[in-house]
Amino acid sequence: MTAGATTRRSLLIGAAVTVVGGIAGYVVASHSDAANPKPPASGTNSYGPASGGGTSLTTVSSVPPGGGVIVDSADVVVTRDQAGAVHAFSATCTHQGCTVNDVSNGVISCPCHGSQFNADTGAVVNGPATQPLPPVQVSVRGDQIFTT
Ligand code: FES
Numbered sequence: 001m002t003a004g005a006t007t008r009r010s011l012l013i014g015a016a017v018t019v020v021g022g023i024a025g026y027v028v029a030s031h032s033d034a035a036n037p038k039p040p041a042s043g044t045n046s047y048g049p050a051s052g053g054g055t056s057l058t059t060v061s062s063v064p065p066g067g068g069v070i071v072d073s074a075d076v077v078v079t080r081d082q083a084g085a086v087h088a089f090s091a092t093c094t095h096q097g098c099t100v101n102d103v104s105n106g107v108i109s110c111p112c113h114g115s116q117f118n119a120d121t122g123a124v125v126n127g128p129a130t131q132p133l134p135p136v137q138v139s140v141r142g143d144q145i146f147t148t
Contacts (some may be wrong), residue, residue, distance in 0.1 A: 052139060054146030060086060061143055068103025068119055076136050078145055079103055079119040086140055089122040089133035100133075108133065 058069045058078055063086065068079035070091050077091040077100055089108070091099050098112035107125055108117040115129035122133035137148040 052141055052146065054139060054148050057088070057138065057145045057147060059143045060140060060145060063145075066104075066106050066119070068108065070100060070103070072099065074147065075099070076138075076147070077103060077108055077133070078138065079108070081106070081120045086138065086145060087120055087122075088136040088138040088145075089117070090136060091133075093129060094124075094131040094133060095127075095129035 055074065057071045057074055057076055060080070063069050063078055063080045065080045065082050065084050068077050070077045072091070075091050077089050079087045079089070081087065093100055093110040093112065093115055095110065095113055095115050098110050100108050100117070101111045102109040103119055106119045108119050108122075110116070110129070113128050114126065115124065116126040117123065117129070117133050118125055122135055124130060124132055139146050139148050
């Protein structure tokens with residue numbers, strides 16, 4: 001083997017290593033977080049809604065006027081009156097603690113013993129409950145309804 005042949009073989013191997021290394025480096029870099037930055041998850045920046053805290057309950061557009069949405073995870077019933085204003089109450093019936101299960105025609109109903117509450121005020125419409133549903137403070141930001 002001559003010194004010239006060794007040099008050509010070394011050059012070819014070196015070039016092949018360089019090409020493979022370059023491809024591997026490109027593949028790794030193109031799949032890194034630096035190559036694909038994700039927007040921050042927080043809503044306290046220009047990518048999300050204005051901050052204000054609270055937990056998102058539902059959207060205004062998903063609550064029909066005169067109707068409501070029961071958010072079991074938060075124990076809240078969110079309603080809208082005929083003018084479109086948003087109201088919220090505890091979803092726990094004041095009679096014996098069942099969770100209300102229906103809002104229609106401006107009335108919140110409990111399935112256990114038939115109590116009914118005014119969906120705009122929480123006041124008792126029909127017993128056996130005697131106490132209104134306690135109000136829950138919420139805030140509306142854009143189409144989102146949040147706990148406060
Ligand atoms: S618990 Fe709701 S009516 Fe009795």
